[in-house]
Amino acid sequence: MQVKILGSGTSHGVPMIGCTCEVCTSPNPRNHRFRPSITVENEGHTILVDTTPELRMQSLTFGLNRVDAVLITHVHADHIFGLDDLRRFNDLSGEVIPVYGDKNAVDEIRRIFPYIFNPPKQGGGTPKIDLRLVPDSFELFGLRIDSLTVMHGSLPVLAYRFNNFAYVTDTNHIPEAAMEKLTGLDVLVLDAVRYQPHSTHFGLWEAVAVAEKLKARRVLFTHLSHHFEHDKTNSELPSHMQLAYDGQTIDF
Ligand SMILES: [Zn+2]
Numbered sequence: 355m356q357v358k359i360l361g362s363g364t365s366h367g368v369p370m371i372g373c374t375c376e377v378c379t380s381p382n383p384r385n386h387r388f389r390p391s392i393t394v395e396n397e398g399h400t401i402l403v404d405t406t407p408e409l410r411m412q413s414l415t416f417g418l419n420r421v422d423a424v425l426i427t428h429v430h431a432d433h434i435f436g437l438d439d440l441r442r443f444n445d446l447s448g449e450v451i452p453v454y455g456d457k458n459a460v461d462e463i464r465r466i467f468p469y470i471f472n473p474p475k476q477g478g479g480t481p482k483i484d485l486r487l488v489p490d491s492f493e494l495f496g497l498r499i500d501s502l503t504v505m506h507g508s509l510p511v512l513a514y515r516f517n518n519f520a521y522v523t524d525t526n527h528i529p530e531a532a533m534e535k536l537t538g539l540d541v542l543v544l545d546a547v548r549y550q551p552h553s554t555h556f557g558l559w560e561a562v563a564v565a566e567k568l569k570a571r572r573v574l575f576t577h578l579s580h581h582f583e584h585d586k587t588n589s590e591l592p593s594h595m596q597l598a599y600d601g602q603t604i605d606f
């Protein structure tokens with residue numbers, strides 16, 4: 355199994371439009387952050403978690419040319435507004451792509467992208483997707499996948515565990531039931547939007563405390579804002595807990 359960070363940035367991305375701060379103007383490529391998503395590759399198949407508005411640029415930048423299934427964490431714009439770019443992956447594989455989410459995600463994708471399900475007669479391509487309710491636990495391409503509910507402010511969103519790896523973005527509270535399913539991890543990717551606490555995301559030190567409780571062997575923080583200068587923040591963190599960066603790969 356190989357995990358790739360396609361985007362480690364918060365909803366605005368980094369650099370932010372119109373910001374002249376030290377991080378947004380940094381020449382260090384690790385301070386350049388697309389909106390948040392990952393791929394999980396196993397047995398020659400690729401699962402994409404979330405379709406960000408930058409899916410095309412992420413695919414071109416990091417050589418993504420195959421998507422066999424999509425898992426949605428939740429339907430905020432920074433996680434789904436690149437759904438239309440799945441058209442290219444339909445063309446490349448000739449296959450319909452299953453897209454998994456919770457009931458809210460499935461309902462909202464139908465509402466937000468009506469043209470996908472009722473294509474206009476005058477033409478124009480539409481992605482060929484098969485929307486599915488995600489099971490609590492299932493197998494896909496040789497991976498055991500668990501979907502876990504975590505809280506993003508008052509919104510329940512999904513985190514995903516793939517064997518001994520878990521992707522937990524957009525959360526400021528992990529309920530006990532999910533905490534129990536996040537033990538024994540080799541690698542945990544966890545939300546940390548800025549140093550200070552936030553109403554819908556973990557602040558960095560809250561995220562560190564949660565990660566310590568879960569005892570994952572390695573932790574990478576994601577959904578990062580321009581408050582983090584990559585090298586400076588990493589020097590403040592223990593060596594097994596670091597900021598993720600775009601293009602980072604983790605082999606299992
Ligand atoms: Zn987000």
Ligand SMILES: [Zn+2]
Binds near residue numbers: 370373375378379580
């Ligand atoms: Zn900035």
Ligand SMILES: [Zn+2]
Binds near residue numbers: 524
């Ligand atoms: Zn969100």
